[in-house]
Amino acid sequence: MQGNRLYEGQKLALKYFTVAIVLFGAQLLFGLIAAIQYLYPSFLFNTLDFSIARMVHINALVVWLLYAMIGAVYWLLPDEAGVEVVGVKLGTLAFYVLTVAVAIVVLVYIFIQVGPGNEMTLWFITEGREYIEAPRWADIGIVAVVLVFLYNVYATVLKGKHSGILVVLMADLIALAGLYLAGMFYTDNIAVDQYWWWWVVHLWVEATWEVYVAAVGGYILIKTLNANRQVVEMWLWIEVAMMFGSGILGLGHHYFWIGTPEYWWEIGALFSALEPVPLVGLFVHVLYDWGKERGKGNNIKNVPAFAWLTVETFGNFLGAGVWGFMHTLPQINLYTHGTQWPAAHGHLAFFGAYVAIMISAIYLGVQGKAGFKEMKMTKAGWWAISLITVGVLLMTVSLTLSAYVQTMVERGMHGATWEGYFIAQANQWFVQGMGWRLAAGLSVIAGYAFLVYDLLTVTKKQPAEVMEGEAAAQAA
Amino acid sequence: MENKPTSVWTSNRFWRRSATWITGVAAVLLILLTFDSMGQMKMGTAEDIQNKVTKRIPSPVVINYKIDYVLDPYRGHEVPIIGGKAVDSATGKVSSKFEEKEKFFGRDDWSEEEARALIHKGKLTIQAKNCMDCHTLLGNGAYYAPDLTKAWLDPAWGSEGPLQAMTGANSKEEAMATFLQNPDKYPTHERMMPNLGITPEEAKAVVAYLKFMSAIDTNGFPRNFGKIKGAVDARK
Numbered sequence: 001m002q003g004n005r006l007y008e009g010q011k012l013a014l015k016y017f018t019v020a021i022v023l024f025g026a027q028l029l030f031g032l033i034a035a036i037q038y039l040y041p042s043f044l045f046n047t048l049d050f051s052i053a054r055m056v057h058i059n060a061l062v063v064w065l066l067y068a069m070i071g072a073v074y075w076l077l078p079d080e081a082g083v084e085v086v087g088v089k090l091g092t093l094a095f096y097v098l099t100v101a102v103a104i105v106v107l108v109y110i111f112i113q114v115g116p117g118n119e120m121t122l123w124f125i126t127e128g129r130e131y132i133e134a135p136r137w138a139d140i141g142i143v144a145v146v147l148v149f150l151y152n153v154y155a156t157v158l159k160g161k162h163s164g165i166l167v168v169l170m171a172d173l174i175a176l177a178g179l180y181l182a183g184m185f186y187t188d189n190i191a192v193d194q195y196w197w198w199w200v201v202h203l204w205v206e207a208t209w210e211v212y213v214a215a216v217g218g219y220i221l222i223k224t225l226n227a228n229r230q231v232v233e234m235w236l237w238i239e240v241a242m243m244f245g246s247g248i249l250g251l252g253h254h255y256f257w258i259g260t261p262e263y264w265w266e267i268g269a270l271f272s273a274l275e276p277v278p279l280v281g282l283f284v285h286v287l288y289d290w291g292k293e294r295g296k297g298n299n300i301k302n303v304p305a306f307a308w309l310t311v312e313t314f315g316n317f318l319g320a321g322v323w324g325f326m327h328t329l330p331q332i333n334l335y336t337h338g339t340q341w342p343a344a345h346g347h348l349a350f351f352g353a354y355v356a357i358m359i360s361a362i363y364l365g366v367q368g369k370a371g372f373k374e375m376k377m378t379k380a381g382w383w384a385i386s387l388i389t390v391g392v393l394l395m396t397v398s399l400t401l402s403a404y405v406q407t408m409v410e411r412g413m414h415g416a417t418w419e420g421y422f423i424a425q426a427n428q429w430f431v432q433g434m435g436w437r438l439a440a441g442l443s444v445i446a447g448y449a450f451l452v453y454d455l456l457t458v459t460k461k462q463p464a465e466v467m468e469g470e471a472a473a474q475a476a
Numbered sequence: 477m478e479n480k481p482t483s484v485w486t487s488n489r490f491w492r493r494s495a496t497w498i499t500g501v502a503a504v505l506l507i508l509l510t511f512d513s514m515g516q517m518k519m520g521t522a523e524d525i526q527n528k529v530t531k532r533i534p535s536p537v538v539i540n541y542k543i544d545y546v547l548d549p550y551r552g553h554e555v556p557i558i559g560g561k562a563v564d565s566a567t568g569k570v571s572s573k574f575e576e577k578e579k580f581f582g583r584d585d586w587s588e589e590e591a592r593a594l595i596h597k598g599k600l601t602i603q604a605k606n607c608m609d610c611h612t613l614l615g616n617g618a619y620y621a622p623d624l625t626k627a628w629l630d631p632a633w634g635s636e637g638p639l640q641a642m643t644g645a646n647s648k649e650e651a652m653a654t655f656l657q658n659p660d661k662y663p664t665h666e667r668m669m670p671n672l673g674i675t676p677e678e679a680k681a682v683v684a685y686l687k688f689m690s691a692i693d694t695n696g697f698p699r700n701f702g703k704i705k706g707a708v709d710a711r712k
Contacts (some may be wrong), residue, residue, distance in 0.1 A: 038620070041667040042595030046660065049670040051609035051619045116677045128603030130617055164488065174541070186594050188521045191533050191692060194614055195510075230488065239490035241498045248502035258614045259532050261516045265695070334699045338615035338623055406619075416698030418632040418639075422623045422665050437572035 007078035009085030014070030017362045023064035030057040035438045052113050055133055056292050068358035075365055076219045081160025088151045094148040101141045132183045139184050146177045164233030168215045172430050178209040191259030193390020198254045207247035213357050214239040224306040227286040236296055243276030249322035250275050265330045272328040278320025283313040302367050303377040309358035311389050323348055335411040344399035351392045370459035378461045380454040387447030395440035402433030522588040528574045532693045536591035539687050542578040545629050553696025581649055598685030601678040628690035653679040
């Protein structure tokens with residue numbers, strides 16, 4: 001019963017998942033360093049400064065999510081299409097190329113850090129553009145790897161079945177890949193620079209990634225709850241309409257203060273206010289359907305994956321939706337922009353919208369590898385999901401407290417001067433928030449340790465009835 | 477395989493078409509708005525300044541001029557003013573006079589080419605040193621260090637500000653450039669700036685960029701900046 005029925009594409013997915021989890025650990029480690037530096041600024045000063053810790057923290061997050069996303073697609077692609085992934089060898093080669101490139105980029109980030117102010121630095125050390133700091137050689141490499149991935153997805157779907165989930169993914173992935181190109185040029189005009197930079201950052205995170213998550217979430221619901229495919233696919237299209245309908249022009253909420261024309265105030269306010277709407281529809285409908293049939297032998301097929309999907313649904317709504325809406329209107333954003341508000345929102349939004357569902361997908365992979373029809377939650381699994389989720393929520397609330405103080409003192413009282421900035425940063429309430437953030441971060445790291453342990457051992461710790469049921473199913 | 481839908485609202489085909497149309501319309505609108513925004517965000521030229529034409533992103537030669545950030549009652553928020561302020565008595569609208577000069581590293585006759593070369597080097601340096609992973613520029617970036625959007629106008633660097641006094645320099649630009657080259661020698665705060673190996677040329681270019689950036693029209697961000705005592709156009 002050991003994984004002999006896996007598609008080659010699914011074996012490749014497991015490779016992506018493994019690197020994703022390792023990078024997740026790197027993200028948490030460098031986040032911890034940055035959080036410590038907020039409280040003890042001399043920690044690693046002039047050795048590994050906040051700028052570097054923060055850059056690795058965020059880049060590791062983005063890259064591990066991309067690894068997990070590619071992995072999840074390779075996992076569901078042959079299953080949905082009903083055929084082996086076309087060009088799986090090419091995909092494997094791309095995986096190794098990407099991993100070596102990521103390793104080089106990270107080593108350069110940590111050991112070389114910065115360069116002289118010229119074009120060579122942008123090509124080989126860092127582009128210094130928040131979130132997409134990767135040097136240009138790596139950008140070109142990423143595009144090449146993504147093209148291989150796109151080819152594999154398209155060729156496989158065209159050969160096999162065209163399910164609604166796959167059609168949405170095909171359309172979405174081409175947009176995701178194309179948008180990356182908007183962040184690959186240099187201009188002296190910082191307003192124009194920021195304008196296009198948001199095409200990558202916003203249109204990824206608040207449009208293409210959201211649609212991606214909806215598609216993968218639909219697949220996970222089918223796998224864990226036997227959800228009705230008709231219902232899932234209908235909701236998927238509704239979500240695509242609402243997410244792209246709100247997310248594309250919701251881009252405007254980043255265009256309030258960067259030198260853009262004033263009409264972006266209205267456009268950004270309206271469309272970004274609509275963004276929270278689509279976030280829970282699919283899940284609630286399917287859960288309702290499933291609830292009606294409970295007790296008729298329709299068990300949850302993978303409890304950890306389902307639990308993480310639940311965290312995703314409500315984390316996404318709270319973090320991306322509620323915390324985003326709190327400061328999205330220009331009247332409020334004028335004061336909160338560039339404070340800890342976005343940090344509070346960002347932590348819960350990324351966790352809720354993307355981290356949780358990717359862990360869910362990884363649990364599906366673990367289950368599939370072991371070949372179990374059902375998988376129960378273990379004690380370590382409960383500790384992992386509890387410590388991580390509560391930790392991130394507490395982190396968000398702490399940062400919100402600090403943000404509130406910063407906004408009132410620095411922006412309200414001192415008009416955003418440097419003096420006001422430092423007075424706010426030294427305020428005891430601000431500092432206390434940062435302290436709670438660090439404590440909450442430690443909880444997340446403890447949860448991560450449980451998560452890694454659980455992913456490695458969950459299939460060995462299944463209760464006897466699941467194992468027996470599995471054995472019987474195998475025999476039959 | 478598809479069941480007969482009982483109504484249009486549960487028809488996958490209807491929702492698929494809606495999704496396609498909505499996405500298409502939103503994308504087309506975004507592209508049209510982008511064309512318009514790009515036109516308005518084009519960097520100005522020295523000629524614009526000679527003709528007293530205000531641009532959202534002005535020519536780099538603004539480094540030759542005095543820059544203010546004052547409340548425009550007509551627009552309801554602060555706007556950058558280059559080379560002195562003119563007020564329209566009928567509407568209260570304020571505009572730049574492009575007259576009052578200010579020396580930048582001892583000169584107020586930087587040519588367009590020289591000024592462009594400076595801000596080119598300045599922006600490259602800002603990227604090469606990862607400034608945005610501690611500071612915010614136009615409000616974007618990290619929040620570990622102060623916002624640089626209007627740093628040039630900040631009273632801390634002014635003639636009576638603590639930071640200029642600390643470096644022992646005689647002008648704002650020299651104080652900033654001195655600080656940037658050896659930030660760990662000048663502890664401004666418990667949270668210090670690390671030494672990034674910034675050369676004298678790079679420091680000068682970065683300061684030019686900061687001055688240029690302070691003249692970008694950011695729709696009133698940061699709010700109230702001009703009203704604070706000691707800042708530009710303060711209520712005395």
